Amino acid sequence: MSVNDMIKKSVLKSFSQYNVPKMALALLVALIVGIVIYYVYRRFYTGVVYSRSFAVTLVGMSVLTCMVTLSISTNIVISLGMVGALSIVRYRTAVKDPMDLLYLFWSITSGIAAGAGMYVLVIVAGLVMIGMLALFYSHQDKGRVYIAVIHYMGDMVGDEITRAFGRTKFFVKSKTMRGERTEMAVEVFCDDKDMAFAERIRAIDSVEDVTLIQYNGEYHG
Template identity: 85%
Template sequence: MSVNDVIKKSVVNSFTQYNVPKMAVALLAALLLGVVIYAVYRRFYTGVVYSRSFAVTLVGMSVLTCMVTLAISTNIVISLGMVGALSIVRYRTAVKDPMDLLYLFWAITTGITTGAGMYLLAIVAGVVMIAMLAVFYSHQAKGRVYIAVIHYLGDNVGDEIVRAFGRTRFFVKSKTMRGEKVEMAVEVFCDDKDMTFAERLRAIQGVDDVTLIQYNGEYHG
Protein backbone atom coordinates (compact mmCIF):
# COMPACT_ATOMS: atom_id res chain seq x y z
CA MET A 1 0.00 0.00 0.00
CA SER A 2 1.44 3.35 -1.07
CA VAL A 3 1.51 6.57 0.93
CA ASN A 4 -1.27 8.03 -1.21
CA ASP A 5 -3.49 5.04 -0.45
CA VAL A 6 -2.86 5.45 3.28
CA ILE A 7 -3.77 9.14 3.14
CA LYS A 8 -6.90 8.50 1.07
CA LYS A 9 -8.02 5.76 3.41
CA SER A 10 -7.38 8.00 6.39
CA VAL A 11 -9.46 10.82 4.89
CA VAL A 12 -12.36 8.50 4.06
CA ASN A 13 -12.30 6.83 7.46
CA SER A 14 -12.13 10.17 9.27
CA PHE A 15 -15.79 10.74 8.46
CA THR A 16 -16.90 7.30 9.61
CA GLN A 17 -14.71 6.55 12.62
CA TYR A 18 -15.95 9.28 14.92
CA ASN A 19 -17.16 7.78 18.17
CA VAL A 20 -19.29 10.61 19.50
CA PRO A 21 -20.07 9.06 22.92
CA LYS A 22 -16.39 8.29 23.51
CA MET A 23 -15.38 11.85 22.60
CA ALA A 24 -18.10 13.32 24.80
CA VAL A 25 -16.99 11.21 27.77
CA ALA A 26 -13.32 12.17 27.22
CA LEU A 27 -14.10 15.89 26.98
CA LEU A 28 -16.36 15.73 30.03
CA ALA A 29 -13.68 13.91 32.02
CA ALA A 30 -11.10 16.50 30.96
CA LEU A 31 -13.47 19.30 32.01
CA LEU A 32 -14.16 17.76 35.43
CA LEU A 33 -10.50 17.05 36.13
CA GLY A 34 -9.65 20.56 34.93
CA VAL A 35 -12.11 21.97 37.47
CA VAL A 36 -10.37 19.87 40.14
CA ILE A 37 -7.01 21.36 39.11
CA TYR A 38 -8.60 24.82 39.28
CA ALA A 39 -9.83 24.16 42.82
CA VAL A 40 -6.47 22.77 43.94
CA TYR A 41 -4.62 25.75 42.48
CA ARG A 42 -6.96 28.14 44.26
CA ARG A 43 -6.67 26.25 47.55
CA PHE A 44 -2.89 25.94 47.66
CA TYR A 45 -1.96 29.25 46.04
CA THR A 46 0.60 31.07 48.20
CA GLY A 47 1.50 34.04 46.03
CA VAL A 48 0.72 37.67 46.66
CA VAL A 49 -1.79 38.30 43.86
CA TYR A 50 -4.11 35.45 42.84
CA SER A 51 -4.66 35.24 39.07
CA ARG A 52 -8.15 33.94 38.32
CA SER A 53 -7.47 34.07 34.57
CA PHE A 54 -4.55 31.68 34.96
CA ALA A 55 -6.70 29.31 37.03
CA VAL A 56 -9.39 29.31 34.32
CA THR A 57 -6.66 28.72 31.73
CA LEU A 58 -5.84 25.43 33.48
CA VAL A 59 -9.39 24.19 32.85
CA GLY A 60 -9.29 25.26 29.22
CA MET A 61 -5.84 23.71 28.78
CA SER A 62 -7.15 20.32 29.91
CA VAL A 63 -10.12 20.42 27.54
CA LEU A 64 -8.16 21.69 24.54
CA THR A 65 -5.34 19.19 25.02
CA CYS A 66 -7.93 16.44 25.21
CA MET A 67 -9.44 17.70 21.95
CA VAL A 68 -6.02 17.72 20.26
CA THR A 69 -5.34 14.18 21.45
CA LEU A 70 -8.70 13.00 20.12
CA ALA A 71 -8.05 14.69 16.78
CA ILE A 72 -4.56 13.23 16.42
CA SER A 73 -5.78 9.74 17.26
CA THR A 74 -8.45 9.94 14.53
CA ASN A 75 -6.25 9.78 11.43
CA ILE A 76 -2.78 10.51 10.14
CA VAL A 77 -3.79 13.51 8.04
CA ILE A 78 -5.12 15.49 11.00
CA SER A 79 -2.16 14.47 13.15
CA LEU A 80 0.34 15.76 10.56
CA GLY A 81 -1.60 18.98 10.11
CA MET A 82 -1.89 19.50 13.85
CA VAL A 83 1.85 18.99 14.37
CA GLY A 84 2.62 21.46 11.58
CA ALA A 85 0.20 24.05 12.93
CA LEU A 86 1.46 23.80 16.51
CA SER A 87 5.10 23.93 15.44
CA ILE A 88 4.76 27.52 14.18
CA VAL A 89 3.08 28.82 17.35
CA ARG A 90 5.28 30.75 19.75
CA TYR A 91 4.18 31.48 23.31
CA ARG A 92 5.70 34.59 24.89
CA THR A 93 3.90 34.65 28.23
CA ALA A 94 6.42 34.59 31.09
CA VAL A 95 5.78 32.21 33.96
CA LYS A 96 6.63 34.09 37.15
CA ASP A 97 6.16 31.27 39.65
CA PRO A 98 7.79 27.86 39.00
CA MET A 99 4.77 26.24 40.64
CA ASP A 100 2.64 27.54 37.77
CA LEU A 101 4.62 25.25 35.45
CA LEU A 102 3.63 22.30 37.60
CA TYR A 103 -0.06 23.13 37.23
CA LEU A 104 0.32 23.76 33.48
CA PHE A 105 1.96 20.37 32.89
CA TRP A 106 -0.65 18.76 35.13
CA ALA A 107 -3.43 20.23 33.01
CA ILE A 108 -1.71 19.23 29.75
CA THR A 109 -1.02 15.65 30.82
CA THR A 110 -4.58 15.36 32.14
CA GLY A 111 -5.90 16.34 28.74
CA ILE A 112 -3.60 13.85 27.00
CA THR A 113 -4.52 10.94 29.25
CA THR A 114 -8.26 11.60 29.08
CA GLY A 115 -8.06 12.02 25.32
CA ALA A 116 -6.31 8.65 25.12
CA GLY A 117 -9.01 7.06 27.29
CA MET A 118 -6.71 6.48 30.28
CA TYR A 119 -9.16 7.82 32.84
CA LEU A 120 -7.85 5.74 35.73
CA LEU A 121 -4.30 7.02 35.15
CA ALA A 122 -5.53 10.63 35.11
CA ILE A 123 -7.47 10.12 38.36
CA VAL A 124 -4.60 8.33 40.14
CA ALA A 125 -2.12 11.00 39.02
CA GLY A 126 -4.49 13.69 40.29
CA VAL A 127 -4.77 12.01 43.69
CA VAL A 128 -0.97 11.75 43.92
CA MET A 129 -0.55 15.42 42.99
CA ILE A 130 -3.11 16.58 45.55
CA ALA A 131 -1.50 14.47 48.27
CA MET A 132 1.95 15.81 47.42
CA LEU A 133 0.79 19.44 47.47
CA ALA A 134 -1.06 18.89 50.75
CA VAL A 135 2.05 17.43 52.41
CA PHE A 136 4.36 20.22 51.29
CA TYR A 137 1.78 22.91 52.01
CA SER A 138 1.26 21.61 55.56
CA HIS A 139 4.96 22.13 56.29
CA GLN A 140 5.04 25.51 54.61
CA ALA A 141 1.93 26.75 56.40
CA LYS A 142 3.61 26.47 59.78
CA GLY A 143 5.42 29.74 59.22
CA ARG A 144 5.59 32.67 56.84
CA VAL A 145 8.31 34.99 55.69
CA TYR A 146 7.89 38.76 55.88
CA ILE A 147 10.02 41.70 54.87
CA ALA A 148 9.80 44.37 57.56
CA VAL A 149 10.70 47.86 56.35
CA ILE A 150 11.41 50.12 59.34
CA HIS A 151 12.07 53.85 59.25
CA TYR A 152 13.64 55.38 62.34
CA LEU A 153 15.98 58.12 63.65
CA GLY A 154 19.24 57.57 65.53
CA ASP A 155 21.78 54.76 65.87
CA ASN A 156 20.63 53.77 69.36
CA VAL A 157 17.15 53.09 68.03
CA GLY A 158 18.61 50.45 65.70
CA ASP A 159 19.92 48.49 68.69
CA GLU A 160 16.50 48.66 70.35
CA ILE A 161 14.89 47.38 67.15
CA VAL A 162 17.17 44.34 67.13
CA ARG A 163 16.30 43.59 70.76
CA ALA A 164 12.58 44.05 70.06
CA PHE A 165 12.51 41.01 67.77
CA GLY A 166 13.26 38.81 70.77
CA ARG A 167 13.21 35.12 69.88
CA THR A 168 11.72 35.78 66.46
CA ARG A 169 14.10 34.59 63.75
CA PHE A 170 15.22 37.48 61.55
CA PHE A 171 18.01 38.66 59.25
CA VAL A 172 18.91 42.26 58.49
CA LYS A 173 18.96 42.49 54.71
CA SER A 174 19.77 46.15 54.14
CA LYS A 175 20.19 49.45 55.91
CA THR A 176 19.90 52.76 54.06
CA MET A 177 21.00 55.94 55.86
CA ARG A 178 19.92 59.40 54.70
CA GLY A 179 21.30 61.86 57.20
CA GLU A 180 19.71 61.01 60.53
CA LYS A 181 16.96 58.97 58.91
CA VAL A 182 17.56 55.24 58.52
CA GLU A 183 15.60 52.64 56.54
CA MET A 184 16.15 49.04 57.61
CA ALA A 185 14.87 46.00 55.69
CA VAL A 186 14.60 42.86 57.82
CA GLU A 187 13.60 39.36 56.75
CA VAL A 188 11.41 37.87 59.48
CA PHE A 189 10.30 34.24 59.94
CA CYS A 190 7.20 33.91 62.10
CA ASP A 191 3.75 32.37 62.46
CA ASP A 192 0.66 34.33 61.54
CA LYS A 193 -0.41 34.25 65.22
CA ASP A 194 2.94 35.53 66.47
CA MET A 195 2.99 39.12 65.25
CA THR A 196 3.70 40.75 68.60
CA PHE A 197 7.14 41.90 67.44
CA ALA A 198 5.44 44.44 65.16
CA GLU A 199 3.75 46.07 68.15
CA ARG A 200 7.04 46.14 70.05
CA LEU A 201 8.70 47.84 67.09
CA ARG A 202 5.99 50.49 66.89
CA ALA A 203 6.33 51.21 70.61
CA ILE A 204 10.02 52.14 70.28
CA GLN A 205 10.55 55.87 70.52
CA GLY A 206 12.20 57.08 67.33
CA VAL A 207 10.53 54.57 64.99
CA ASP A 208 8.44 56.46 62.44
CA ASP A 209 6.68 53.53 60.76
CA VAL A 210 6.84 49.76 60.23
CA THR A 211 5.72 48.06 57.01
CA LEU A 212 5.30 44.27 56.78
CA ILE A 213 5.33 42.67 53.33
CA GLN A 214 4.71 38.96 52.87
CA TYR A 215 7.57 37.38 50.95
CA ASN A 216 7.25 34.11 49.01
CA GLY A 217 10.70 33.79 47.48
CA GLU A 218 13.05 30.85 47.83
CA TYR A 219 15.96 32.84 49.19
CA HIS A 220 16.40 32.51 52.94
CA GLY A 221 20.05 33.44 53.31
Protein backbone atom coordinates in the same frame (compact mmCIF):
# COMPACT_ATOMS: atom_id res chain seq x y z
CA MET B 1 -0.58 3.23 -3.52
CA SER B 2 0.29 6.91 -3.77
CA VAL B 3 0.38 9.42 -0.93
CA ASN B 4 -2.83 11.06 -2.16
CA ASP B 5 -4.64 7.72 -2.14
CA MET B 6 -3.42 7.06 1.40
CA ILE B 7 -4.68 10.44 2.58
CA LYS B 8 -8.07 9.99 0.89
CA LYS B 9 -8.40 6.53 2.37
CA SER B 10 -7.48 7.87 5.81
CA VAL B 11 -10.09 10.64 5.53
CA LEU B 12 -12.87 8.26 4.46
CA LYS B 13 -11.90 5.74 7.09
CA SER B 14 -11.80 8.35 9.83
CA PHE B 15 -15.43 9.35 9.30
CA SER B 16 -16.52 5.75 9.79
CA GLN B 17 -14.36 5.36 12.90
CA TYR B 18 -15.71 8.31 14.86
CA ASN B 19 -16.85 7.02 18.23
CA VAL B 20 -18.94 9.86 19.60
CA PRO B 21 -19.62 8.30 23.05
CA LYS B 22 -15.91 7.61 23.52
CA MET B 23 -14.97 11.17 22.56
CA ALA B 24 -17.65 12.62 24.83
CA LEU B 25 -16.43 10.48 27.72
CA ALA B 26 -12.82 11.54 27.16
CA LEU B 27 -13.75 15.23 27.05
CA LEU B 28 -15.91 14.84 30.15
CA VAL B 29 -13.06 13.17 32.05
CA ALA B 30 -10.67 15.91 30.92
CA LEU B 31 -13.13 18.58 32.09
CA ILE B 32 -13.60 16.92 35.49
CA VAL B 33 -9.83 16.55 35.97
CA GLY B 34 -9.34 20.18 34.95
CA ILE B 35 -11.89 21.32 37.53
CA VAL B 36 -10.15 19.21 40.19
CA ILE B 37 -6.82 20.82 39.28
CA TYR B 38 -8.50 24.24 39.48
CA TYR B 39 -9.62 23.66 43.09
CA VAL B 40 -6.31 22.05 44.09
CA TYR B 41 -4.46 25.06 42.71
CA ARG B 42 -6.72 27.46 44.62
CA ARG B 43 -6.38 25.42 47.83
CA PHE B 44 -2.59 25.17 47.86
CA TYR B 45 -1.74 28.56 46.33
CA THR B 46 0.77 30.42 48.53
CA GLY B 47 1.62 33.47 46.42
CA VAL B 48 0.63 37.08 46.98
CA VAL B 49 -1.90 37.65 44.18
CA TYR B 50 -4.10 34.70 43.21
CA SER B 51 -4.68 34.62 39.43
CA ARG B 52 -8.14 33.23 38.69
CA SER B 53 -7.51 33.53 34.95
CA PHE B 54 -4.53 31.17 35.22
CA ALA B 55 -6.62 28.71 37.24
CA VAL B 56 -9.34 28.75 34.57
CA THR B 57 -6.63 28.27 31.94
CA LEU B 58 -5.72 24.98 33.61
CA VAL B 59 -9.25 23.69 33.00
CA GLY B 60 -9.27 24.81 29.38
CA MET B 61 -5.79 23.40 28.78
CA SER B 62 -6.87 19.96 29.94
CA VAL B 63 -9.89 19.94 27.62
CA LEU B 64 -8.01 21.34 24.62
CA THR B 65 -5.13 18.87 24.87
CA CYS B 66 -7.69 16.08 25.11
CA MET B 67 -9.31 17.39 21.92
CA VAL B 68 -5.93 17.54 20.16
CA THR B 69 -5.14 13.96 21.18
CA LEU B 70 -8.52 12.74 19.95
CA SER B 71 -8.17 14.51 16.60
CA ILE B 72 -4.63 13.27 16.01
CA SER B 73 -5.57 9.67 16.81
CA THR B 74 -8.49 9.60 14.34
CA ASN B 75 -7.28 11.47 11.29
CA ILE B 76 -3.83 11.59 9.71
CA VAL B 77 -4.65 14.77 7.79
CA ILE B 78 -5.66 16.64 10.93
CA SER B 79 -2.60 15.32 12.74
CA LEU B 80 -0.29 16.70 10.03
CA GLY B 81 -2.12 20.02 10.06
CA MET B 82 -2.02 20.17 13.85
CA VAL B 83 1.74 19.60 13.88
CA GLY B 84 2.21 22.41 11.38
CA ALA B 85 -0.07 24.77 13.29
CA LEU B 86 1.49 24.12 16.68
CA SER B 87 5.00 24.52 15.29
CA ILE B 88 4.40 28.25 14.64
CA VAL B 89 2.85 28.99 18.04
CA ARG B 90 5.08 30.88 20.46
CA TYR B 91 4.20 31.06 24.14
CA ARG B 92 5.63 34.25 25.61
CA THR B 93 3.78 34.42 28.92
CA ALA B 94 6.31 34.42 31.74
CA VAL B 95 5.68 31.90 34.52
CA LYS B 96 6.75 33.61 37.74
CA ASP B 97 6.17 30.74 40.16
CA PRO B 98 7.80 27.35 39.40
CA MET B 99 4.78 25.66 40.96
CA ASP B 100 2.63 27.08 38.16
CA LEU B 101 4.63 24.94 35.73
CA LEU B 102 3.75 21.88 37.77
CA TYR B 103 0.03 22.59 37.53
CA LEU B 104 0.34 23.48 33.85
CA PHE B 105 2.04 20.20 32.92
CA TRP B 106 -0.37 18.30 35.15
CA SER B 107 -3.27 19.77 33.18
CA ILE B 108 -1.65 19.09 29.78
CA THR B 109 -0.62 15.51 30.52
CA SER B 110 -4.01 14.73 32.05
CA GLY B 111 -5.71 15.94 28.88
CA ILE B 112 -3.41 13.84 26.71
CA ALA B 113 -3.98 10.73 28.82
CA ALA B 114 -7.74 11.28 28.82
CA GLY B 115 -7.72 11.67 25.03
CA ALA B 116 -5.82 8.40 24.75
CA GLY B 117 -8.43 6.65 26.88
CA MET B 118 -6.11 6.05 29.86
CA TYR B 119 -8.68 7.05 32.47
CA VAL B 120 -7.19 4.92 35.24
CA LEU B 121 -3.81 6.58 34.71
CA VAL B 122 -5.45 10.02 34.91
CA ILE B 123 -7.16 9.15 38.21
CA VAL B 124 -4.12 7.50 39.79
CA ALA B 125 -1.78 10.31 38.73
CA GLY B 126 -4.25 12.88 40.08
CA LEU B 127 -4.43 11.14 43.45
CA VAL B 128 -0.64 10.94 43.61
CA MET B 129 -0.31 14.65 42.84
CA ILE B 130 -2.91 15.66 45.43
CA GLY B 131 -1.27 13.42 48.04
CA MET B 132 2.16 14.86 47.28
CA LEU B 133 0.96 18.46 47.55
CA ALA B 134 -0.93 17.75 50.77
CA LEU B 135 2.13 16.02 52.25
CA PHE B 136 4.60 18.80 51.52
CA TYR B 137 2.30 21.70 52.35
CA SER B 138 1.17 20.10 55.63
CA HIS B 139 4.77 20.27 56.91
CA GLN B 140 5.15 23.90 55.86
CA ASP B 141 5.28 26.47 58.63
CA LYS B 142 2.01 28.36 58.86
CA GLY B 143 2.62 32.04 58.44
CA ARG B 144 3.72 34.65 55.95
CA VAL B 145 6.95 36.35 55.04
CA TYR B 146 7.07 40.13 55.30
CA ILE B 147 9.68 42.75 54.58
CA ALA B 148 9.71 45.32 57.38
CA VAL B 149 11.13 48.68 56.29
CA ILE B 150 12.03 50.78 59.33
CA HIS B 151 13.28 54.37 59.37
CA TYR B 152 14.92 55.66 62.53
CA MET B 153 17.42 58.21 63.85
CA GLY B 154 20.54 57.42 65.81
CA ASP B 155 23.07 54.60 65.98
CA MET B 156 21.95 52.77 69.13
CA VAL B 157 18.32 52.43 68.10
CA GLY B 158 19.11 49.49 65.83
CA ASP B 159 19.86 47.24 68.80
CA GLU B 160 16.55 48.16 70.44
CA ILE B 161 14.70 47.33 67.23
CA THR B 162 16.26 43.87 66.99
CA ARG B 163 15.31 43.19 70.63
CA ALA B 164 11.76 44.33 69.93
CA PHE B 165 11.23 41.42 67.52
CA GLY B 166 11.37 39.05 70.48
CA ARG B 167 10.82 35.43 69.43
CA THR B 168 9.64 36.38 65.95
CA LYS B 169 11.90 34.94 63.26
CA PHE B 170 13.67 37.72 61.40
CA PHE B 171 16.76 38.40 59.32
CA VAL B 172 18.26 41.82 58.64
CA LYS B 173 18.51 42.16 54.86
CA SER B 174 20.03 45.62 54.51
CA LYS B 175 20.86 48.90 56.23
CA THR B 176 21.03 52.21 54.40
CA MET B 177 22.51 55.11 56.38
CA ARG B 178 22.12 58.71 55.26
CA GLY B 179 23.64 60.98 57.85
CA GLU B 180 21.86 60.32 61.15
CA ARG B 181 18.88 58.69 59.42
CA THR B 182 18.94 54.92 58.83
CA GLU B 183 16.69 52.69 56.76
CA MET B 184 16.61 49.04 57.84
CA ALA B 185 15.03 46.25 55.75
CA VAL B 186 14.20 43.12 57.74
CA GLU B 187 12.74 39.85 56.50
CA VAL B 188 10.17 38.66 59.04
CA PHE B 189 8.31 35.35 59.24
CA CYS B 190 5.18 35.55 61.38
CA ASP B 191 1.50 34.73 61.63
CA ASP B 192 -0.99 37.34 60.46
CA LYS B 193 -2.36 37.54 64.02
CA ASP B 194 1.08 38.04 65.60
CA MET B 195 1.97 41.60 64.64
CA ALA B 196 2.81 42.85 68.13
CA PHE B 197 6.46 43.36 67.17
CA ALA B 198 5.45 46.19 64.82
CA GLU B 199 3.79 48.07 67.69
CA ARG B 200 6.80 47.52 69.93
CA ILE B 201 9.14 48.87 67.25
CA ARG B 202 6.92 51.87 66.57
CA ALA B 203 6.89 52.71 70.28
CA ILE B 204 10.67 53.05 70.36
CA ASP B 205 11.94 56.61 70.52
CA SER B 206 13.57 57.91 67.33
CA VAL B 207 11.69 55.39 65.14
CA GLU B 208 9.94 57.41 62.44
CA ASP B 209 7.85 54.74 60.71
CA VAL B 210 7.44 50.99 60.16
CA THR B 211 6.23 49.58 56.82
CA LEU B 212 5.30 45.91 56.38
CA ILE B 213 5.33 44.53 52.84
CA GLN B 214 4.21 40.99 52.13
CA TYR B 215 6.98 39.11 50.37
CA ASN B 216 6.26 36.48 47.74
CA GLY B 217 9.06 34.05 48.43
CA GLU B 218 10.28 31.14 50.53
CA TYR B 219 11.50 31.41 54.07
CA HIS B 220 14.52 29.36 55.11
CA GLY B 221 15.60 29.33 58.70
